[in-house]
Amino acid sequence: MEGLTDFWNMVWPELGQGLGVTLQLSASALAIGLVIGLPTALARVYGQRWLRALATAYVDLLRGTPLLVQLFFIYYGLADPNIGQLFANVGLPKSLLVLSPLTAALLALGLNSGAYQAEYFRGAIQAIGSGQMLAARALGMSRLQAIVTVIMPQALRLAIAPWSNEAAYMVKYTSVVYVLGLTNPDLFGAAKRIMSTHYNQMVMLPFVGSIYLVVVLCITWVMSKLETRLRIPGLEMEVERV
Amino acid sequence: MAEFILRVSNLHKTYGDLEVLKGVSLDVQQGEVLVIIGPSGTGKSTLLRCINLLTRPDQGQIWVDGEEITAPHADINGIRAKVGMVFQDFNLFTHMTVLDNVMTGPVKVKKMPQEQAHELALFELGRVDLVDKASSYPGQLSGGQKQRAAIARALAMNPKVMLFDEPTSALDPELIGEVLEVMKTLAREHMTMLVVTHEMGFAKEVSNRILFMEKGNIVEEGPPAQLFYHPQRQRTREFLGKITELYGEAEK
Numbered sequence: 001m002e003g004l005t006d007f008w009n010m011v012w013p014e015l016g017q018g019l020g021v022t023l024q025l026s027a028s029a030l031a032i033g034l035v036i037g038l039p040t041a042l043a044r045v046y047g048q049r050w051l052r053a054l055a056t057a058y059v060d061l062l063r064g065t066p067l068l069v070q071l072f073f074i075y076y077g078l079a080d081p082n083i084g085q086l087f088a089n090v091g092l093p094k095s096l097l098v099l100s101p102l103t104a105a106l107l108a109l110g111l112n113s114g115a116y117q118a119e120y121f122r123g124a125i126q127a128i129g130s131g132q133m134l135a136a137r138a139l140g141m142s143r144l145q146a147i148v149t150v151i152m153p154q155a156l157r158l159a160i161a162p163w164s165n166e167a168a169y170m171v172k173y174t175s176v177v178y179v180l181g182l183t184n185p186d187l188f189g190a191a192k193r194i195m196s197t198h199y200n201q202m203v204m205l206p207f208v209g210s211i212y213l214v215v216v217l218c219i220t221w222v223m224s225k226l227e228t229r230l231r232i233p234g235l236e237m238e239v240e241r242v
Numbered sequence: 243m244a245e246f247i248l249r250v251s252n253l254h255k256t257y258g259d260l261e262v263l264k265g266v267s268l269d270v271q272q273g274e275v276l277v278i279i280g281p282s283g284t285g286k287s288t289l290l291r292c293i294n295l296l297t298r299p300d301q302g303q304i305w306v307d308g309e310e311i312t313a314p315h316a317d318i319n320g321i322r323a324k325v326g327m328v329f330q331d332f333n334l335f336t337h338m339t340v341l342d343n344v345m346t347g348p349v350k351v352k353k354m355p356q357e358q359a360h361e362l363a364l365f366e367l368g369r370v371d372l373v374d375k376a377s378s379y380p381g382q383l384s385g386g387q388k389q390r391a392a393i394a395r396a397l398a399m400n401p402k403v404m405l406f407d408e409p410t411s412a413l414d415p416e417l418i419g420e421v422l423e424v425m426k427t428l429a430r431e432h433m434t435m436l437v438v439t440h441e442m443g444f445a446k447e448v449s450n451r452i453l454f455m456e457k458g459n460i461v462e463e464g465p466p467a468q469l470f471y472h473p474q475r476q477r478t479r480e481f482l483g484k485i486t487e488l489y490g491e492a493e494k
Contacts, residue, residue: 135333135392138294139347139399140323149350153337232337234381 018190032110037117062115075104164223253302273432280455326396386417
């Protein structure tokens with residue numbers, strides 16, 4: 001018992017802070033992803049040809065390349081002095097794209113998540129029968145009105161389940177940012193620091209793993225509550241029929 | 243000159259190689275009930291969809307209530323608000339209660355205040371005998387109730403013309419009657435209606451004119467008595483014969 005308390009006292013201050021960073025990173029990256037993903041999905045479904053192509057290219061690029069490559073590109077690649085020189089030539093600050101590890105991490109995770117979220121939202125929008133849009137337009141609604149009042153309220157409900165996957169993935173994906181060596185490390189970064197001084201990976205790895213597990217289970221639980229709460233009587237049936 | 247609430251002149255529509263409408267013309271007076279019959283794929287639905295511009299005709303003109311809706315800068319959404327449409331598969335908004343389904347048009351399109359729209363919606367639901375289902379969701383209704391709710395939703399926009407695109411084709415036989423009853427009531431209240439249907443009983447009882455369409459043309463048109471008992475064209479006779487066999491005589 002005493003050993004357990006000692007272990008706790010040894011790891012918790014650092015892991016607790018790490019957990020805070022991980023949660024903040026996840027929430028911010030998911031928010032960035034949402035802000036990018038939703039319009040991207042709308043562009044892919046309703047956009048002009050060029051807009052659709054642009055959105056598709058973004059989604060394919062970000063989903064088709066490893067997150068770690070994206071992270072390194074944004075952190076190390078964009079800091080290339082040649083790029084800085086280019087900026088200087090047009091009168092912009094030379095270090096405009098020399099990002100802090102935290103900014104780079106947020107940008108990479110957010111851009112990556114945006115691509116995945118766009119696909120989830122697109123799937124949900126396309127699952128709504130075309131008759132819904134037709135009926136809305138027949139009433140005299142503009143396309144935008146139809147999207148806002150008829151399509152999105154239904155699509156967003158359908159998107160909750162895949163979105164909660166994305167949230168769960170994100171919490172775990174944030175662990176890759178330890179490679180950038182944040183000043184305030186994330187949960188895994190903090191665990192790594194502890195392991196490098198105490199060589200106790202057989203204890204630390206399961207312990208830190210179960211912290212991720214608890215967080216993910218909490219997210220899954222909250223999202224399924226949300227889904228139940230927003231469920232429309234009969235909607236699932238309608239969608240299955242289509 | 244008779245007052246035409248709807249005029250269609252020389253309407254053409256082509257999808258790829260398929261010419262769906264080959265110069266359809268039509269005059270409809272205020273309060274007339276037109277039933278459009280014909281084999282599937284002859285452009286009946288396309289004709290209805292052109293009349294509220296859900297489909298853009300390639301050629302030809304349409305006037306609704308004296309306004310040319312096919313004019314280049316016509317206010318499309320304004321026109322659609324004047325033409326009610328009822329679909330075969332209802333297309334009620336699944337995430338809204340029946341009441342909200344009926345309210346949403348007046349509120350979003352006509353910018354009617356909530357309270358007024360609420361009252362109007364209850365009134366329209368009364369017309370289709372569905373007030374007790376006002377707070378239900380479409381998923382909780384029977385097919386007949388869904389279609390009646392859809393009719394109320396269209397009526398709430400106070401349309402000049404109502405278009406019905408096979409309104410009973412997706413319904414179980416025992417639910418067809420309640421929808422037809424509502425439509426008959428509307429006809430008696432002098433709503434101008436264009437109805438694509440195979441319900442010959444309805445056609446005989448309430449329509450002023452029946453149009454027989456085939457291959458993108460109106461083959462024959464006339465009052466029901468004429469079309470049913472003295473069709474001029476062989477094709478009309480054949481088609482009516484077949485459809486009566488399938489759907490039975492008009493119940494009296």
